[in-house]
Amino acid sequence: MADRRLQVFHAVAKHGSFTRAAEHLFMTQPAVTFQIKQLEEQYNTRLLDRGHGKISLTPAGELVYAYAERILGLSEELESRVAELTDELSGVLNIGTSTTIAAYWLPPLLNSFKRRYPRVIPRVAVGNSQLTEDRVAARELDIGLIEIVTDQPAIERRSAARDELLVICQPGHALSRASELKAQDLLEHPFITRDPGNAIRELAEEFFEAAGISTSELNITAELGSLATVKHLAAEGMGYAIASSAAIRRDVREGRLAGIPLEPRLYTPLEVITPRDKFRSRLITTFADHACEEFARMAQGGTGIE
Template sequence: MDYRDRVFIAVAEHLSFSKAAEHLNISQPAVTKHIKELESRYDIGLFERTGNKVYLTRAGKKVYNAFKQIAAQYRELDFEMSQLHDSVSGEFIIGASSTISQYVIPKTIASFHKRYPKIQIHLINGNSFEMEQLLLNNQVDIALVENNSSQAGISYKRFMDDELIVVTGANSVYAKRKTISKDDLLHFPLVLREQGSGTLDVIKKAFTQQGIAFDSLNTLIHLGSTESIKNFLQDFDGLAIISEKAALSELYMKSLVKLKVTDFSIPRTFRAAFKQGHKSRLVELFETFLFSYNF
């Protein structure tokens, strides 16, 4: 792939000439020169500059999508060529939701790397909606998400089960209750994940199915990660609803207490998401490994 094309991708993804230069370890004037040469090649502006901010033009978006597809084809070619030498190598990018990236997938990636040490894996994390957008924009090759909703242009496959549980801090006034009712959930203070979170999406649907209006919950605050919620609970007289897999260490150490809710549970599945259409051989290799992995 032409180096100027790689420079363009870096600017498009950072939306900054200076950050792209830092990422590529070249000077900012060099970045500017490469972009001007590319704009001259197509005889059209690819970026719109407003003050210190940079935006892709309509033409820039078309070029970006095309270059990402070309980059994926190069990665697939590298993989196929390596197979001819009986030495599997290549590179791909995983986008994973926060819970999966922190508590589920690292061991899988480590095991995959042990088996295929010449394959480079890049892991990007965020909430499920963000990962789906990166997938649609060709910025990741596969997305691992924890939401229940689906987006057009994406196909989904379940790879493991999870459960959302109600927890409270060990020093909370609710820690000795052990069991609570669904009505208690309406009144006790709650801390939940942020909008766009797959966990929050599942929680909303679970309450709707139980005939409970989500807006009627006593939610005091939304936080951007499960880790921040667990830390918040250490000095909060209230509850949280988080992944059981994310709370295993704290439950074992007894810094968090799991509360059973009578006649109420929130099971969910973790899914692998793929952009509909062509799937690279390298992604298929990881997909096969993921679905045979013993979690």
């Protein structure tokens, strides 16, 4: 186990804030301040400059931060290697996931994984795909489950499966009578879109752009971060939206929404990402393999997605 003071200092330097470091470490801010003070007393020098509301590293702080990165990395590797000798996976796994995956793909995935490895504790952070990708690249998360094809050099990616995107609307909506919908068919209707950084928003914009339609021509009636709210407003007749078929399967079956394929067909990828060059424990590798297998299985038959 690495020195707790080094862990706290590393978190403060990385997040640039005592408050954010305290939240990340589940500590109080005074406790974080005390740990930093102790470390500075040990080295008899100031490690952080705290001027004008910003935190920056002193030259000594830069040196300590570089060594802290190496020490904490080795400590993590040591703990994982020793744990693997027991032949039973255990420990905390920090998972980042997009909102759609979190709601419709993750529950059966975690359920099947926990049945195999009950001592593993998944710690899940939900955000849009871009935010999740950035946090994995920054090594704040062990693994990410996202819906964009990443080309970030700091990321290693595995394409697990794909899910079709459909137009969703109220069953009585004019669009609901179509067997498929082209971009031009949608232009005159109010469009409920997603928040910036959301993978499905990016794919929808690419779909329209491929048809020669700019986003400025779309009749956008709302821009929302919550998929549940998007579905609710579409079901109430406020407009149409574009959503993953996994996310609407139950709503269509129970008559709350209509789902219509796009022409040409549009799919969202399901990607499993990990930080490049980071020591990868057997726990991370095993979960990544399991996620790829389960995503492929669920995408083929819809099994387990409700």
